[in-house]
Amino acid sequence: MIPILTAFDASPDRGRGLARDTRVRWALEEVGQPYEVRYLSFAELKEPAHRALQPFGQIPTYEKGDLALWETGAIVLHIAETHAGLMPKDRNARAQTIAWMFAALSSVEPWILEIESTHFHDRGQAWGADRLAQAENRLRVRLDDLDRALGGKNWLIGEFTAADILMCSVLLRVKGEPVLDERPRLAAYLARGEARPAYQRSFAAQLEHYQRRHGAGS
Amino acid sequence: MIPILTAFDASPDRGRGLARDTRVRWALEEVGQPYEVRYLSFAELKEPAHRALQPFGQIPTYEKGDLALWETGAIVLHIAETHAGLMPKDRNARAQTIAWMFAALSSVEPWILEIESTHFHDRGQAWGADRLAQAENRLRVRLDDLDRALGGKNWLIGEFTAADILMCSVLLRVKGEPVLDERPRLAAYLARGEARPAYQRSFAAQLEHYQRRHGAGS
Numbered sequence: 001m002i003p004i005l006t007a008f009d010a011s012p013d014r015g016r017g018l019a020r021d022t023r024v025r026w027a028l029e030e031v032g033q034p035y036e037v038r039y040l041s042f043a044e045l046k047e048p049a050h051r052a053l054q055p056f057g058q059i060p061t062y063e064k065g066d067l068a069l070w071e072t073g074a075i076v077l078h079i080a081e082t083h084a085g086l087m088p089k090d091r092n093a094r095a096q097t098i099a100w101m102f103a104a105l106s107s108v109e110p111w112i113l114e115i116e117s118t119h120f121h122d123r124g125q126a127w128g129a130d131r132l133a134q135a136e137n138r139l140r141v142r143l144d145d146l147d148r149a150l151g152g153k154n155w156l157i158g159e160f161t162a163a164d165i166l167m168c169s170v171l172l173r174v175k176g177e178p179v180l181d182e183r184p185r186l187a188a189y190l191a192r193g194e195a196r197p198a199y200q201r202s203f204a205a206q207l208e209h210y211q212r213r214h215g216a217g218s
Numbered sequence: 219m220i221p222i223l224t225a226f227d228a229s230p231d232r233g234r235g236l237a238r239d240t241r242v243r244w245a246l247e248e249v250g251q252p253y254e255v256r257y258l259s260f261a262e263l264k265e266p267a268h269r270a271l272q273p274f275g276q277i278p279t280y281e282k283g284d285l286a287l288w289e290t291g292a293i294v295l296h297i298a299e300t301h302a303g304l305m306p307k308d309r310n311a312r313a314q315t316i317a318w319m320f321a322a323l324s325s326v327e328p329w330i331l332e333i334e335s336t337h338f339h340d341r342g343q344a345w346g347a348d349r350l351a352q353a354e355n356r357l358r359v360r361l362d363d364l365d366r367a368l369g370g371k372n373w374l375i376g377e378f379t380a381a382d383i384l385m386c387s388v389l390l391r392v393k394g395e396p397v398l399d400e401r402p403r404l405a406a407y408l409a410r411g412e413a414r415p416a417y418q419r420s421f422a423a424q425l426e427h428y429q430r431r432h433g434a435g436s
Contacts, residue, residue: 055367056325056360069313073320078313095287095296102291102323107274110328117332131349142274149273 015210025202031083100163168193233428243420318381386411
């Protein structure tokens with residue numbers, strides 16, 4: 001049975017791969033699981049039919065037979081638990097993987113989103129630059145911790161796991177920005193993630209839809 | 219074997235129960251699992267010994283034999299998966315529980331933390347009031363979605379699960395504030411959570427330490 005994801009029909013990031021369906025696509029590509037995508041307009045996201053699947057009216061969702069799942073972290077965890085390749089069997093390694101999955105979404109991404117939110121809401125406001133500096137300082141502390149924890153390892157717990165899908169996807173939000181480039185080990189970690197064929201396929205798939213929908217030149 | 223948590227020796231919330239060890243205590247109380255607590259000073263949190271357990275130098279951690287775990291969501295999920303009472307056996311109900319666990323920490327709490335961060339960092343700044351209004355408006359949208367999803371149910375998926383521990387703990391951060399009180403169903407949901415004997419015991423345990431350490435009158 002082929003799982004069905006939902007994704008933005010018109011991703012606000014214009015195909016840069018930052019919409020969260022890319023994270024689920026990446027997980028499915030890593031485990032070799034084909035999938036289908038149901039694309040939704042912004043209006044459809046907020047309609048009762050979709051809210052019955054996703055209470056906050058967001059993407060992605062994941063349907064497979066009578067299983068309906070939402071929240072990217074929960075979906076990626078489900079994929080990792082039901083396919084080989086993304087979740088170590090060793091009890092402690094599995095625990096660390098799940099801890100890093102929550103950490104990516106709860107302890108790193110919110111600090112990046114606060115910066116994005118400041119860019120979006122406070123640009124042009126008198127307080128914008130001060131707010132941004134504050135938020136960036138807080139993110140630097142977190143990224144220093146992450147850098148120290150990664151150390152010389154290729155992946156968060158050594159081998160590649162579902163946690164790296166989420167953490168690399170979070171770091172993609174600051175790709176090319178000083179806060180990442182000033183930490184070469186983290187930048188190299190992200191580059192390793194992006195270089196994986198499964199990531200490349202997931203990125204290409206979301207971009208292909210965007211370009212087909214909006215024209216390659218848009 | 220008795221699990222060992224870490225908690226603040228001097229909780230910054232002065233025993234209000236908002237430090238995240240309370241969430242883990244609550245889960246352990248619900249399943250009837252005794253535990254011990256190792257209290258850490260702010261300096262100890264940032265030392266290598268603790269960072270080896272928790273890369274971001276935070277509490278709580280959870281150690282049981284050779285298992286070492288961190289991130290509140292991962293710890294509560296582990297407790298729910300290894301004890302009866304917090305995780306439904308039905309595959310779909312389990313999936314929904316895990317989705318709501320991630321939702322509490324990734325889709326609701328960050329919006330509340332942004333308000334707390336604005337209070338803390340921007341108080342007295344010229345932009346403080348504007349920022350606060352923006353952040354509160356965004357939280358209202360999320361809480362309306364949550365209110366609609368909860369509907370007339372007692373708990374998020376009907377029966378009480380680990381997801382309610384996390385969601386009620388997140389909502390405790392806005393207890394008594396207009397953003398919660400204007401949504402009576404959510405306020406009643408939180409009150410049901412607080413009324414559970416297991417929550418009461420977890421709250422009392424963290425307060426007891428705070429008072430013993432700092433004097434009941436502080």
